[in-house]
Amino acid sequence: MKPIRIYAIFLRQIYLLRGNLTRFFQMFIWITVDILLWGFISKYFTGVGNAHMNFFAVLLGAILLWDFFGRMMQSIATAFFEDVWARNFLNIFASPILISEYLTGLVLTGVVTSLVAFVVMLFLAGVVFGFSILVYGFAVIPFLIILFLFGIALGIVGVSIVLRLGPPAEWFVWPIPAVISPFVGVIYPLSILPHWMQFVGHLLPPSYVFEGVRAIVAGGTFSGSAFAIGLCLSLMYIALAYFIFLAVYRKAIRTGLIARYSAESVN
Amino acid sequence: MNPVLEVAGLKKSYGKTVAVDGVSFAVQPNEIVGLLGPNGAGKTTTIDMILGVLAPSGGMVRIEGKDVAKKRSEALQSTNFAAVYAQVPGNMTVFQNLKIFGLIYEVPNLRARIEDIIREFDLVPFHNTRCGVLSSGEQTRVSLAKAMLNKPHLLLLDEPTASLDPSTAQIIRRKIKEYAKSGAGGILWTSHNMHEVAEVCDRVLFLSHGKILLEGDPKMLPQKHGKKDLEELFIAVAREPLTLELE
Numbered sequence: 394m395k396p397i398r399i400y401a402i403f404l405r406q407i408y409l410l411r412g413n414l415t416r417f418f419q420m421f422i423w424i425t426v427d428i429l430l431w432g433f434i435s436k437y438f439t440g441v442g443n444a445h446m447n448f449f450a451v452l453l454g455a456i457l458l459w460d461f462f463g464r465m466m467q468s469i470a471t472a473f474f475e476d477v478w479a480r481n482f483l484n485i486f487a488s489p490i491l492i493s494e495y496l497t498g499l500v501l502t503g504v505v506t507s508l509v510a511f512v513v514m515l516f517l518a519g520v521v522f523g524f525s526i527l528v529y530g531f532a533v534i535p536f537l538i539i540l541f542l543f544g545i546a547l548g549i550v551g552v553s554i555v556l557r558l559g560p561p562a563e564w565f566v567w568p569i570p571a572v573i574s575p576f577v578g579v580i581y582p583l584s585i586l587p588h589w590m591q592f593v594g595h596l597l598p599p600s601y602v603f604e605g606v607r608a609i610v611a612g613g614t615f616s617g618s619a620f621a622i623g624l625c626l627s628l629m630y631i632a633l634a635y636f637i638f639l640a641v642y643r644k645a646i647r648t649g650l651i652a653r654y655s656a657e658s659v660n
Numbered sequence: 661m662n663p664v665l666e667v668a669g670l671k672k673s674y675g676k677t678v679a680v681d682g683v684s685f686a687v688q689p690n691e692i693v694g695l696l697g698p699n700g701a702g703k704t705t706t707i708d709m710i711l712g713v714l715a716p717s718g719g720m721v722r723i724e725g726k727d728v729a730k731k732r733s734e735a736l737q738s739t740n741f742a743a744v745y746a747q748v749p750g751n752m753t754v755f756q757n758l759k760i761f762g763l764i765y766e767v768p769n770l771r772a773r774i775e776d777i778i779r780e781f782d783l784v785p786f787h788n789t790r791c792g793v794l795s796s797g798e799q800t801r802v803s804l805a806k807a808m809l810n811k812p813h814l815l816l817l818d819e820p821t822a823s824l825d826p827s828t829a830q831i832i833r834r835k836i837k838e839y840a841k842s843g844a845g846g847i848l849w850t851s852h853n854m855h856e857v858a859e860v861c862d863r864v865l866f867l868s869h870g871k872i873l874l875e876g877d878p879k880m881l882p883q884k885h886g887k888k889d890l891e892e893l894f895i896a897v898a899r900e901p902l903t904l905e906l907e
Contacts, residue, residue, distance in 0.1 A: 395766070400763060408752050408756045479749035486712075487711035488736060488764045489732075489734070489735075489737040489764065649674075651713045652713045
């Protein structure tokens with residue numbers, strides 16, 4: 394892999410972000426709405442009765458972590474969509490760039506833009522609600538690592554879906570975080586779910602993060618084994634996502650879809 | 661001299677439909693080869709396979725001895741292309757597009773090279789203009805600038821002058837001819853403008869139904885087949901390929 398080509402893919406996204414403020418604002422608008430909504434919900438619950446639980450840590454903090462994951466995934470997908478929308482496939486895929494370089498460039502874009510969004514979220518939650526992510530102590534690092542890696546995996550899967558099914562399939566990609574959120578227990582424990590949902594939840598790395606959040610708020614710790622399972626699952630999903638993308642790409646090369654992408658299908 | 665491009669027994673079929681049927685040819689380093697044929701003859705399919713964006717059903721493509729199927733990245737490092745259907749993104753400026761593709765193709769002294777190529781293709785007034793607001797002729801010049809940016813040893817041009825006015829088209833033809841004659845690279849050129857092909861190409865290949873039907877010097881080939889000029893020969897290939905096959 395050549396860093397200069399990865400940088401080229403990243404730089405293209407920076408040019409696009411700089412060139413149109415709409416792209417820039419969409420990085421922050423929904424997370425701002427979420428922070429305000431869940432911040433006020435947390436504030437309300439804290440004030441109801443004699444609540445002893447830190448609702449800011451359980452609700453606002455969890456939503457903040459969830460939005461970080463969602464942004465990570467969607468940043469990668471959006472970076473890819475830019476090439477779909479600009480009909481730039483032929484220029485990119487007929488160049489010497491390797492698929493691994495192209496994907497790494499998309500991931501680098503996702504990492505940088507989601508970290509910027511995360512800093513803004515932290516600032517907003519701190520200024521408006523006095524919430525600090527450090528309430529979770531050092532556990533916040535493994536939390537972020539797991540969500541970050543799983544966000545990359547789902548971002549690559551989203552890209553694969555659109556490459557395989559054509560541009561209209563982007564509408565399958567946007568709701569992916571919403572679809573998996575009931576299974577990973579962002580704001581409730583997995584134990585309240587039916588068994589089959591719990592089973593699915595245990596296969597999804599974010600479940601370990603949000604169970605960890607609640608354990609810490611309840612005075613416990615985030616166990617090393619939970620981190621290890623979440624990390625291993627995330628890495629496994631990244632490898633799986635990469636192989637899915639490779640398979641989809643190879644099929645697109647075989648069928649001629651890359652060269653005729655605007656047709657959406659070659660069948 | 662080793663050819664920059666070798667195509668041998670190249671084939672592409674979609675189910676029972678054969679789009680390219682055992683095509684073989686080569687392009688030498690300072691040669692301009694015209695790939696001609698009616699719509700649907702298999703020209704773009706052949707170019708897509710050379711560029712590695714379409715997998716052949718059979719045969720092989722070698723660029724400077726490197727097999728595109730096995731060493732795609734290395735083979736395409738010294739290749740580039742311009743096509744009417746592959747304009748550079750309209751939401752970035754001329755400079756930004758050339759910078760991105762210059763990085764992808766690892767062009768040395770990129771900044772200086774971009775300024776040179778912008779001057780060469782008369783794009784100085786559009787340096788910081790988004791490509792999407794340029795006229796189609798100006799966009800074509802940007803595509804050609806991108807195609808020449810890495811001084812490719814193999815340049816693939818799919819109807820490169822299709823949207824240019826006659827004056828600009830003539831200037832572009834001259835630049836491309838000079839590029840080939842300087843020994844910088846070989847060129848595979850498709851066009852439906854037979855006067856242009858006769859002026860520019862050293863050799864032409866007529867493709868019909870996925871097969872090479874005729875091959876030769878564009879100035880000699882029409883007479884050899886009893887036709888007035890290349891255009892007449894093209895029409896014969898398009899309408900009566902069998903009669904030419906029997907000759």
